[in-house]
Amino acid sequence: xxxxxxxxxxxxxxxxxxxxxxxxxxxxxxxxxxxxxxxxxxxxxxxxxxxxxxxxxxxxxxxxxxxxxxxxxxxxxxxxxxxxxxxxxxxxxxxxxxxxxxxxxxxxxxxxxxxxxxxxxxxxxxxxxxxxxxxxxxxxxxxxxxxxxxxxxxxxxxxxxxxxxxxxxxxxxxxxxxxxxxxxxxxxxxxxxxxxxxxxxxxxxxxxxxxxxxxxxxxxxxxxxxxxxxxxxxxxxxxxxxxxxxxxxxxxxxxxxxxxxxxxxxxxxxxxxxxxxxxxxxxxxxxxxxxxxxxxxxxxxxxxxxxxxxxxxxxxxxxxxxxxxxxxxxxxxxxxxxxxxxxxxxxxxxxxxxxxxxxxxxxxxxxxxxxxxxxxxxxxxxxxxxxxxxxxxxxxxxxxxxxxxxxxxxxxxxxxxxxxxxxxxxxxxxxxxxxxxxxxxxxxxxxxxxxxxxxxxxxxxxxxxxxxxxxxxxxxxxxxxxxxxxxxxxxxxxxxxxxxxxxxxxxxxxx
Ligand SMILES: [Zn+2]
Numbered sequence: 001x002x003x004x005x006x007x008x009x010x011x012x013x014x015x016x017x018x019x020x021x022x023x024x025x026x027x028x029x030x031x032x033x034x035x036x037x038x039x040x041x042x043x044x045x046x047x048x049x050x051x052x053x054x055x056x057x058x059x060x061x062x063x064x065x066x067x068x069x070x071x072x073x074x075x076x077x078x079x080x081x082x083x084x085x086x087x088x089x090x091x092x093x094x095x096x097x098x099x100x101x102x103x104x105x106x107x108x109x110x111x112x113x114x115x116x117x118x119x120x121x122x123x124x125x126x127x128x129x130x131x132x133x134x135x136x137x138x139x140x141x142x143x144x145x146x147x148x149x150x151x152x153x154x155x156x157x158x159x160x161x162x163x164x165x166x167x168x169x170x171x172x173x174x175x176x177x178x179x180x181x182x183x184x185x186x187x188x189x190x191x192x193x194x195x196x197x198x199x200x201x202x203x204x205x206x207x208x209x210x211x212x213x214x215x216x217x218x219x220x221x222x223x224x225x226x227x228x229x230x231x232x233x234x235x236x237x238x239x240x241x242x243x244x245x246x247x248x249x250x251x252x253x254x255x256x257x258x259x260x261x262x263x264x265x266x267x268x269x270x271x272x273x274x275x276x277x278x279x280x281x282x283x284x285x286x287x288x289x290x291x292x293x294x295x296x297x298x299x300x301x302x303x304x305x306x307x308x309x310x311x312x313x314x315x316x317x318x319x320x321x322x323x324x325x326x327x328x329x330x331x332x333x334x335x336x337x338x339x340x341x342x343x344x345x346x347x348x349x350x351x352x353x354x355x356x357x358x359x360x361x362x363x364x365x366x367x368x369x370x371x372x373x374x375x376x377x378x379x380x381x382x383x384x385x386x387x388x389x390x391x392x393x394x395x396x397x398x399x400x401x402x403x404x405x406x407x408x409x410x411x412x413x414x415x416x417x418x419x420x421x422x423x424x425x426x427x428x429x430x431x432x433x434x435x436x437x438x439x440x441x442x443x444x445x446x447x448x449x450x451x452x453x454x455x456x457x458x459x460x461x462x463x464x465x466x467x468x469x470x471x472x473x474x475x476x477x478x479x480x481x482x483x484x485x486x487x488x489x490x491x492x493x494x495x496x497x498x499x500x501x502x503x504x505x506x507x508x509x510x511x
Pocket of ligand 1: 447
C-alpha cells in the first residue's frame with residue numbers, strides 16, 4: 001500500500017495522464033481533480049472527493065487492478081503540478097476488466113450518476129450507451145440530448161453499470177426480471193434513490209450487434225404529494241377550461257401528445273384538482289409504470305409493472321384496467337389507451353357512470369375520435385351523450401430566456417420558412433431566437449425551463465357527430481366557433497410574443 005508521505009518518483013506511471021492507460025476514460029474536468037499513479041498513489045482535489053467523475057475514475061483504476069489506497073487530499077495546484085511533471089506515460093495495462101465490482105459497489109456509482117442528473121436542471125432522461133468499444137452517458141435536458149459525463153467508459157464497465165441497474169430494479173420488487181443479455185427490458189426503481197427522485201423508469205434496448213442502451217427516465221418527487229397544473233405553466237384560463245371538462249360525474253377526458261410532452265403530469269394535475277373538489281370519491285389508477293405516487297386515502301394505484309412478465313405486459317395492463325374497474329371506483333386514471341382491449345374498457349367504464357382520465361397517442365385533438373374508432377370503438381358509442389368529454393393535446397417547449405433572446409428579421413431567417421412563420425414575419429417586425437452564448441440569468445443555457453402549449457377541446461354533441469362522421473373541416477369550424485384555438489395558432493401567438501424559438505416549434509410540431 002502506498003504511503004501518503006512517500007514522494008512520487010519520476011518512474012511512477014501517471015495512469016490518468018492523456019496518454020496513460022486510464023487517459024481515454026478521464027475527462028479534462030476529472031484531470032483537474034484527480035491524479036492516479038500505477039503505484040496506487042492517488043491525489044484528489046479538496047472538496048472533489050465525491051465528484052461523480054472522480055468516483056468513476058477511482059473505481060476504474062480499482063477495476064484495472066490498481067491498488068488505490070485512500071486518496072491524498074491536496075489543492076488543485078498540486079494536481080496541476082503532477083500532470084506537469086509526469087506529462088507522458090506509456091500505456092501498459094490491458095483494457096480488460098481485471099476485477100468486477102459487486103452490485104453493491106456498482107449501486108453507489110449508479111446513485112452518484114443519478115444524483116448528478118438530478119442536480120442538473122431539467123434532466124428528464126439519462127442514456128447509458130454501450131457498444132464493443134466504449135460506454136457513453138448522455139442526458140436529455142429540456143428535450144435535447146447532451147453528454148452528462150464527458151468521460152468515455154470502458155465497455156466492460158458500461159455493461160456492468162447497465163446490468164447492475166437492471167438488477168437493482170429486479171431486487172426492489174418492481175419485477176422478477178433482472179438483467180438479460182441482448183433483450184429489450186423494462187423496469188422501475190422506487191427505493192434508495194437520491195433526494196428529489198421518487199422513482200426511475202428503465203428501458204433497456206439491445207442495439208446494433210453487440211450494443212445496449214439503457215434509458216433511465218427520472219421521476220421527480222412531486223412537491224407536496226400532488227401535481228399542480230400550474231407547474232406546467234398552464235394559464236388560469238386553460239385551467240378553467242380543464243375544470244369545465246373534468247368537474248362532471250362521468251365520461252372520458254383524453255390527453256394526447258408525443259412522449260415527453262408532459263401528458264402524465266397533466267393527467268395527475270387533473271386528478272389533484274378533482275381530489276381537492278371531491279375528496280370523498282374513490283379513485284383507482286392503472287399505469288405502466290406508476291410515475292407518480294399519490295398519498296391519499298381514497299386512491300388505489302395498481303402497479304402494472306409488478307404483475308407483468310416479459311411477454312405479457314399488454315395483457316397485464318388490460319387485466320389491471322379490468323381489475324381497476326371491478327373495484328367499485330368513482331373515478332379512474334388509465335395511463336394510456338393503447339389497444340382495442342383497453343379502449344373498450346375505458347368506454348365501458350364511461351358508459352357505466354365512471355370518469356376516466358387517460359392518454360392516447362395522436363397528433364392533436366381532431367384525431368382522437370378517429371383513433372378511438374380505429375381501436376374498435378363504434379361511432380354510436382361515441383355519440384352517447386358525454387362519453388367523450390374533452391381532449392387536451394399538448395407539447396412541452398423550451399422557453400426562450402427573456403433577457404438574452406435576439407430579434408431576427410425575415411431576411412435573416414435561413415432555410416425553410418413554413419407558412420405560419422411567414423405570417424408572423426409579415427405581421428410583426430420579426431421573431432426572437434436564442435442567443436447561444438446565453439447570459440447570467442439563464443446561466444448560458446439560453447432557455448428558462450419548459451412551458452406547455454396546448455389545444456383544449458371540450459366536446460358537445462354537434463362536434464362529436466361531425467368528428468364521428470369524419471367531417472373534420474366542419475368540425476374545426478364548429479370548434480373555432482365555440483372559441484377553440486388550434487395548437488399551431490396558439491404556438492405561433494407565443495412565437496410572435498417571443499416566448500418560443502421558431503426552430504423549436506418546427507422541430508416539435510407538425511405544421
Ligand atoms: Zn439568458
